[in-house]
Amino acid sequence: MSAAKHLIVYVWLCFACVTGYSQTSDSCNRTNIEFQFLQKWVGEWVGVGNITGEPVVYAVNAHWVLDSQFIALHLVDTAAVPAYEANIYFGFDCNAHQFIVHWIDNFGPAFSQTLGYGHLTGNILPLTFNYPDGAFLNTFTYHSSSDTWTSVSTFQTAEKQWASFGDITFTKKSN
Numbered sequence: 001m002s003a004a005k006h007l008i009v010y011v012w013l014c015f016a017c018v019t020g021y022s023q024t025s026d027s028c029n030r031t032n033i034e035f036q037f038l039q040k041w042v043g044e045w046v047g048v049g050n051i052t053g054e055p056v057v058y059a060v061n062a063h064w065v066l067d068s069q070f071i072a073l074h075l076v077d078t079a080a081v082p083a084y085e086a087n088i089y090f091g092f093d094c095n096a097h098q099f100i101v102h103w104i105d106n107f108g109p110a111f112s113q114t115l116g117y118g119h120l121t122g123n124i125l126p127l128t129f130n131y132p133d134g135a136f137l138n139t140f141t142y143h144s145s146s147d148t149w150t151s152v153s154t155f156q157t158a159e160k161q162w163a164s165f166g167d168i169t170f171t172k173k174s175n
Helices: 003-025 033-039
Strands: 043-051 054-065 070-077 085-093 098-105 116-118 124-131 134-143 148-156 162-172
Antiparallel strands (some): 070 085
């Protein structure tokens, strides 16, 4: 077999492997309950609440990214000089039947290396982040009657007790 034929066979095999992988790696139906849940985030929101007892107000923009594999939330505080900014990527792993969340913020790479995992129950999504210094639980709840979201977060202390970290209500901006 000539070198050209070997190359053609090699390229074809690579394409077949990639095509086969892409067809089996994501068996999600985009109309399933998990994707409908994430779809409720799409739009612009205002988040009002407290973090460690201090009042906060966030502007949030949420949209699908990366071939609709993730809902991306860009969250930034509304202070004249913002102290906090985050990009949060919510995705659903159909094979493992769980949500996976990448939380990347201005605290840097060390704090962004831990992924959050969770399972949806009704309109409630508790996400656990197992940081090296202890677990962090962030529970997102969608309230259909008011078209709002809440985020209630707690952390595990060194004594293995749960303590409040924050509580935020997200309201959709009117156009």
